[in-house]
Amino acid sequence: MPNTVSLKDISEKTPLFNREEEHNEKIPILDVQGLKKYYPVKKPFGQIRGEKRSVKAVDNVSFRLYEGETYGLVGESGCGKSTIGRTLLRLIEPTAGKAIYKNKDLFELTGENLREVRQELQMVFQDPYSSLNPRKRIGQTLEEPLTIHSIGTKKERTEIVMEILNKVGMQTDHYYRFPHELSGGQRQRIGLARSLVVNPKIIIADEPVSALDVSIQSQVINLLQELQEDLQLTYLFIAHDISIVRYISDRIGVMYLGNLVEEAPADSLLATPLHPYTQALLSAVPLPNPLVKKERIILKGEIPSPLSPPPGCVFHTRCPSAMNVCKMEAPEKKEMSSNHFVSCHLYR
Ligand code: SF4
Numbered sequence: 001m002p003n004t005v006s007l008k009d010i011s012e013k014t015p016l017f018n019r020e021e022e023h024n025e026k027i028p029i030l031d032v033q034g035l036k037k038y039y040p041v042k043k044p045f046g047q048i049r050g051e052k053r054s055v056k057a058v059d060n061v062s063f064r065l066y067e068g069e070t071y072g073l074v075g076e077s078g079c080g081k082s083t084i085g086r087t088l089l090r091l092i093e094p095t096a097g098k099a100i101y102k103n104k105d106l107f108e109l110t111g112e113n114l115r116e117v118r119q120e121l122q123m124v125f126q127d128p129y130s131s132l133n134p135r136k137r138i139g140q141t142l143e144e145p146l147t148i149h150s151i152g153t154k155k156e157r158t159e160i161v162m163e164i165l166n167k168v169g170m171q172t173d174h175y176y177r178f179p180h181e182l183s184g185g186q187r188q189r190i191g192l193a194r195s196l197v198v199n200p201k202i203i204i205a206d207e208p209v210s211a212l213d214v215s216i217q218s219q220v221i222n223l224l225q226e227l228q229e230d231l232q233l234t235y236l237f238i239a240h241d242i243s244i245v246r247y248i249s250d251r252i253g254v255m256y257l258g259n260l261v262e263e264a265p266a267d268s269l270l271a272t273p274l275h276p277y278t279q280a281l282l283s284a285v286p287l288p289n290p291l292v293k294k295e296r297i298i299l300k301g302e303i304p305s306p307l308s309p310p311p312g313c314v315f316h317t318r319c320p321s322a323m324n325v326c327k328m329e330a331p332e333k334k335e336m337s338s339n340h341f342v343s344c345h346l347y348r
Contacts, residue, residue, distance in 0.1 A: 028064035028100075029234055030088075030202060035061045035097035037083050041307060055306045057083045059258040061097075065202065070228065070235040072249030072266070074242050074281070076303055080258040081238045085204040088236070089123055090114065101202075119149050122195035126207035128187035132179040138165075138190055139175035145198045160197060167230070168193045169223060185216035189223065196227065204236045209244060221248055243285045246270055251339070254278045257314040258306055264340035274342040276319050313345065321346060 038054040058080040065071050073081045087094045088106065099106040101117065109117055125131040132141055142161040146152060152160060162172050168189040179187055188208060195203055205224065209217040225248065227233060239245050245252055252269045254262040254277060262275040273279045280297040287294060299318045304310055310317050316326040323345060331343045 026066075029067040030065040030236075031098075031100040032064070032084075032088070033062050033098040033100070035084060035087065035099065036095040037080070037087055037092065038095040053307065056258050056309060057306055058087065058094075059309075061255075061258075061260045063253050063260060063263060065234055065236060067201075067234055068228070068232055069250040070237050070248050072245035072252040073236060073238045073255060074245045074252060075240065075255035077240055078303060078306070079255040080306075081240075081255050082206050085123065085206045085236060085238050088204060089118065089121055091123075115149070119145075119198045120201045122198065122200040122203055124188075124191050124195050124203060124205040124208045127211050128184065128191040129179060131191055132187060132194075134179050136178075137175070138177050138179070138182075141179075141190070142175075142194055142197050145194065149198055151198065161193075164193045164197050167196065167227065183216075184212050185219060188212060188216075188220055192220075192223070192227070196231065199231075200233070202234045202236065204238070206238045207240065208237075210239065210241070217244065224248065242281045246285075254281065257303060257309055259314055259343070261315065261344070262342045265338075268337065268340045272337075272340075274336055274340070274347060275315075275344050276321050276346075277315050280320075313343075 035058055036056075037058040038056050040052065040054045061080070061084060063071065073084065075081050083092065086092045088099055090106065090109075094107050097107065101121070104113070104117070106117060106121075132138075136144075139158070139161055142164065143157045146157040146160060151157065158175075161175060165172060165174055170186065170189055170193070174182070174186070174190075179190070182190065188211075192208075208224070209220050212220060221244065224235065224237075228235060235248075237245060237248055242252075246266055246269075249266045251263065251265050253260050254269075254275060256277050262269065262273070262278045269278065270282065273282050276297075277299075280299050283295060283297040297320065299320075301318050304314070304317055310327075312328045313319070313322070313326040313331055316322040319326065325345050329345070331345045333341050333343045334347055335341050336347055
């Protein structure tokens with residue numbers, strides 16, 4: 001019988017993969033504190049000489065990820081949720097803040113330390129086609145991360161890739177195919193396989209099903225859930241569609257214009273959404289029974305520019321419940337019930 005190398009073997013050989021670590025669910029696996037990402041604007045129209053302006057893509061966002069959970073980050077396009085994912089992986093550099101992982105600040109790591117941590121934090125991108133190299137066969141694409149992280153021999157890498165292909169529901173002959181020979185759903189499975197091949201602990205899934213047909217979306221979501229259980233993964237699931245986020249998430253964070261405005265366990269958020277923006281998002285989710293009517297909250301106006309966000313509460317220009325104080329003071333984050341946080345002056 002030939003010697004085969006499995007992900008489990010690799011885990012045991014490599015300290016980074018050790019899943020036997022003592023797990024205390026009260027200790028977050030990732031603790032994001034005061035994350036800011038500002039993009040300086042060089043020559044904005046109407047700029048006063050000497051004035052520095054910036055686009056506030058993410059403004060002072062804090063949240064925690066606990067091992068084995070799915071944290072859903074939801075909000076309109078441009079609210080900064082994808083920027084958070086990319087910043088955590090250091091694909092873009094943060095302006096300020098910390099992201100504590102294994103007692104180290106991800107934003108301070110360099111060189112070999114950063115490379116090692118990147119093995120444990122992986123990303124699944126929205127568009128599976130553009131995230132795969134069209135000139136490389138699937139096998140080559142999947143083996144690349146293993147080569148970068150010096151995992152296994154050539155033969156062992158091939159065996160790991162075959163095992164992962166099997167895990168994501170693909171056939172071993174897909175190893176020899178090119179991306180254009182696969183369907184959208186299959187390509188996203190390959191995107192998922194590429195992130196799993198180095199045996200990560202945290203997957204940042206950035207709109208992983210938005211580009212897929214509705215029928216395929218549920219397959220990929222179910223696959224994500226199966227893999228999470230099987231491989232003890234922690235997900236940061238980023239999406240604009242709250243109906244998908246609520247299906248997969250244990251906890252949900254709602255973002256608006258670079259700010260985290262509400263955060264709660266999924267059940268609590270769905271049963272009692274507190275922030276007017278969350279209420280509007282949830283009112284747009286269709287009910288399975290067409291005979292049951294619910295009031296749809298239509299938000300007026302466009303999302304303001306992050307280059308000049310409104311003073312006070314950033315949502316006040318569209319909020320149906322806005323008060324005078326909302327135009328002047330930014331609301332503080334308050335805990336209204338167990339782990340249910342909201343930033344809104346309605347809850348003083
Ligand atoms: Fe609306 Fe004011 Fe609450 Fe902002 S703080 S969401 S404007 S009520």
